[in-house]
Amino acid sequence: MFxxxxxxxxxxxxxxxxxxxxxxxxxxxxxPFRNSPDPWLASLGFLLFGALLGGLSLxxxxxxxMPAAYRLINLMLTPVAVxxxxxALGAWRARRxxxxxxxxxxxxxxxxxxxxxxxxxxxxx
Numbered sequence: 001m002f003x004x005x006x007x008x009x010x011x012x013x014x015x016x017x018x019x020x021x022x023x024x025x026x027x028x029x030x031x032p033f034r035n036s037p038d039p040w041l042a043s044l045g046f047l048l049f050g051a052l053l054g055g056l057s058l059x060x061x062x063x064x065x066m067p068a069a070y071r072l073i074n075l076m077l078t079p080v081a082v083x084x085x086x087x088a089l090g091a092w093r094a095r096r097x098x099x100x101x102x103x104x105x106x107x108x109x110x111x112x113x114x115x116x117x118x119x120x121x122x123x124x125x
Contacts, residue, residue: 007066011074011120014061015082015113018053019103042102043111050112054119064124075117083110 066074083106090104102108 008070008074010065011117012078012081014057014065015078015116016085018050018057018116019082019086019109019112039102042108046103046108046112047115050115051119054116055123057116057120058123062125064120071121075114075121079110079113079117082113083107085109 064071086104086109087106090100093104094100103112
């Protein structure tokens, strides 16, 4: 049971770490993304960026962190948790008066984490 809990936390932390790196990168390039007029294009960008980072994560962690029986459940729940964390981070940034990017919202954080997780789900050993 402890091993399963450790694997779930490991998968969640890997996605949170990837999302944090993406946010740092996007905040460093904030101006082009802040006023993008097309949310569909931004959504596609986050899907592609998440898939790319998920593929890069396979170079470092090419094995699944959890048993096969829990992988689909993880694929459904972890992006929701990551999206909620990004929304909380966005709310914190807004309260501080810091600029809030699209990735600081639930939907975009969810899309990023979902594409990250889908790549790992299908291509990890």
